[in-house]
Amino acid sequence: MEGIDNVASIRDVAKKAKVAACTVSRVLNNSGYVAPETREKIEKVIKELNYIPNELARGMFRQKAGSIAMLIPNIVHPFFSTLASYIEKELYNRGYKLMLCSTDADINKERDYMETLKSNIVxxxxxxxxxxxxxxxxxxxxxxxxxxxxxxxxIPVVASNHKLGGELAAKKFIDSGCKNVIHICDDKTTKVLSYQCHIALENMLKVHNIKSKAIEIKWNDFDFEGYLNLAKKVLIERPDTDGIFAADMPAAAFLKAAIKLGKQIPKDLCVVAYDGTYTTNSNILNITTVVQQVQLIANKSVENIISLIEKDNIIEPYTEIDVYLREGETSF
Amino acid sequence: MEGIDNVASIRDVAKKAKVAACTVSRVLNNSGYVAPETREKIEKVIKELNYIPNELARGMFRQKAGSIAMLIPNIVHPFFSTLASYIEKELYNRGYKLMLCSTDADINKERDYMETLKSNIVxxxxxxxxxxxxxxxxxxxxxxxxxxxxxxxxIPVVASNHKLGGELAAKKFIDSGCKNVIHICDDKTTKVLSYQCHIALENMLKVHNIKSKAIEIKWNDFDFEGYLNLAKKVLIERPDTDGIFAADMPAAAFLKAAIKLGKQIPKDLCVVAYDGTYTTNSNILNITTVVQQVQLIANKSVENIISLIEKDNIIEPYTEIDVYLREGETSF
Structure with a gap:
């Protein structure tokens, strides 16, 4: 480490404080018991000698921390957990570790995590x-x-082509002969690009004279029972509903509610999920789904962050990744 | 910060190096471009003045990092993602952030993460x-x-009462009149306590003259298609199988495979899952399951780690948490 190789060593600190080196180490690592007055003395000597522990000295000139953080709104959400899993593998292959932080969809937590991550831990x-x-x-x-x-x-962005996603879903409803489609979305204040799929769906259905209605849900907590109750309510209140478009888990809730209400799938109700995580295939019926290519999103995100870190270079300000439709048993 | 309040400031460094304070900041944060010779000069002055950046100074006397890491084998696994989610909430309520690290069920990654976590980032x-x-x-x-x-x-341990779990499952198979039960487990070399549920199941079934067979799987990758193929193979090769005991996702795979093979549930096959995550209720049929009380496991884990950190005190070396059986539609 150029420039700091003749600073005080841990032994110099121990000698001057008249304690064993391992006691100094205990203070630095905050491990094991050290009497308060001993701790005070050691901290005083550390200051006098301007001792900088190795790992801090390293951090000081910003050697790589070797870790990258990922913020996600919810660990349980299968889209984010699957994406995080691919990002972890890809980062590790390139010599970085992943520190995953869940903000619990809470703006204060998000701010708090971002503050913490400004330090040199990642x-x-x-x-x-x-x-x-x-x-x-x-x-x-x-x-x-x-x-x-x-x-x-x-700030590079990686996103699926959500407009295409909405169009693929709309086409599926058109082909399945639906007349009344309900789509479940986040509240409209959100500025995330994924909202484009709902706009594209509505536009395309309108052109084909198919009614569509957006129902907004907040998913602060990932709550399948909540989705299921909503699904039952919607299907009972709107018995002419013949198409449902929703993220994987709410889509599964509508499928389940419809079957419990005695509906035939897909004759009475066509269900198209958005995301395409393993949950759409682990159900008894395979759910027809617009699939986000999670592995590709992971790879592009990792390429971009590493290029920024190692070369201060933006590969591409906006990377768009196509989605595709996977046929299941919940549509014609 | 007692003891270090009269060390050099970032402005002292800037003045002596004859650069702007923001240039010093860029060097410290490794953000933006700084000419190599300028960087060298700044690093030299930092050394001469023994300047310690605030965040490092803080770390030096080991104020709390304010973060706790959790190692899990797989982020996508619903048991671990649900548990991590509760741990995140509980830690945050107590003033700590969660850094989640997935080892991808790889021993080298586990060792690598543990090494990284020895530093003062958590x-x-x-x-x-x-x-x-x-x-x-x-x-x-x-x-x-x-x-x-x-x-x-x-080192405090928090664990479910897995022996009880195996017994509850066995009792369910006995009550459902099963004669040939297959249970899916990790390879037997594992020393994790959860393996006890398989031993308890086998013992109790044996007493009741019910045949049981353990089938070992390695779940290095969380692969529903893999589970499904295994399930089909097992059910075809062993057509007299009338009971399945497995973790939530392989249990869902057996349920799906059985229905595709034309079996009636639960008449022909009784399925009991272990863990009881949301995936057992999001399926079209509710899967009968032995439920681990994830929120309680989370709370106890957090209580224990915080007691160790803040008081160097072990609350309880071994915390055992009861499991319970939740009836579904896949058993009598």
């Missing part, structure tokens, strides 16, 4: 959440890649 | 993986709580 952040104000992302002081959310041209 | 570790040798956990230099794995009395 080299960069891949963020799958975006509730803060634009300037908070702009002012983030280290490499950042956003998923599904545009800040500015200096 | 105050302690809750580990849901245990592939290393006992001494590696013993020598870990900071507060550690293990899930489902006993190291020694200095």
């Amino acid at each position: 080299d960069g952040v891949i963020s799958g959440v975006s509730n803060l104000q634009l300037k908070e992302y702009k002012n983030f002081n280290k490499p950042l890649v956003m998923l599904d959310y545009v800040v500015n041209s200096k | 105050d302690g570790v809750i580990s849901g993986v245990s592939n290393l040798q006992l001494k590696e956990y013993k020598n870990f230099n900071k507060p550690l709580v293990m899930l489902d794995y006993v190291v020694n009395s200095k």
Whole structure:
């Protein structure tokens, strides 16, 4: 380590404080018991000698931390857990570890995690959440890649082609002969790009004279029972509903509610999920789904964050990844 | 910060190096471009003035990092993602953030993450993986709580009562009139406590003259298609199988395979899952399941790790949490 190789050693500190080196080590590592007055003495000597522990000295000139954080709104959500899993593998292959932080879809937690991540514990952040104000992302002081959310041209974005996703779903409803489609979405205040799939769906259905209705849900907690109750309520209140478009888990809830209400699938109700995680295939019926290519999203996110960290270079400000439709047993 | 309040400031460094304070900041944060010779000069002055950046100074006397790491073998696994989610909430309520690390069920990654976590980026570790040798956990230099794995009395363990779990499942098979039960388990070399449920199941079924057969799977990758293929193969090769005991996702695979093979549930096949995550209720049929009380496991793990960190005190070396049976539609 150039420039700091003749600073005081742990032994110098121990000698001057008249304690064993391992006691100094205990203070530095905060492990095991050290009497308060001994601790005070050691801290005083550390200051006098300007001793810098190795790992801190290393951090001081910012050797790589070797870790990258990923912010996700919810660990249980199968889309984010699957994506995080691929990102972990890809990062590890490239010599980095993943520190996964779940913000619990809470803006205060998001801000809090972002603050923590400004320190040198990670080299960069891949963020799958975006509730803060634009300037908070702009002012983030280290490499950042956003998923599904545009800040500015200096922060690379990786996103699925959600417009295509909405169109593929709409086409499936048209082909299945649906007349009344309900789509379940986040509240419209959200500025995430994934919302485009709902706009595209509505537009395309309208052109084909098919009614569509958006129902907004907040998914602060990942709550299947909540989805199931909503699904039952909607299907009872709107018995002419013949098409459902929703993320994987709410789609599974509508499928289940419809079957419990005696509906035939897909004759009475066509269900198209969005995301295409393993949950769409682990059900007794395979759910027809628009699939986000999670592995590709992971690879592109990792390429971008590593390029920023190692070369201070933006590969591509906006990477768009196509989605595709996977046929299941819940549509014609 | 007592003891270090009259060290050099970032402005002193900037003045002596004849650069702007923001340039010093760029060097410290490794953000933006700084000419190599300028960087060298700044690093030299930092050394001369023994400047310690605030965050490092803080770390030096080991204020709390404010974060706790959790090691899990797989983020996608619904048991671990649900548990991690509860741990995140509970830690946050107590003023700590969660850094989640997935070891991808790989012993080298586990060792690598443990090494990284020895540094001061976290105050302690809750580990849901245990592939290393006992001494590696013993020598870990900071507060550690293990899930489902006993190291020694200095490392608190939180575990479900897996023996009870196996007995509850066995009782369900007995009550459902099963004669040939297959249970799916990890390879027997594993020393995790959860293996007890398989031993208890076998013992109790034997007493009641019910045949049981363990089939071992390795779940290095969380692969529903793999489970499904195994399930089909087993059910075709062993057509007299009338009971299946497995973790949530392989249980769902057996349920699906059985229905595809034309079996009536539960008349022809009784399925009992182990874990009881949301996936057992999100299927079209509710799967009968032995439920691990994830929220309680989370709370106890957090209580234990915080007591170790803040008081160097072990609340309880071994916390056992009861499981219970939740009736579904896949058993009598």
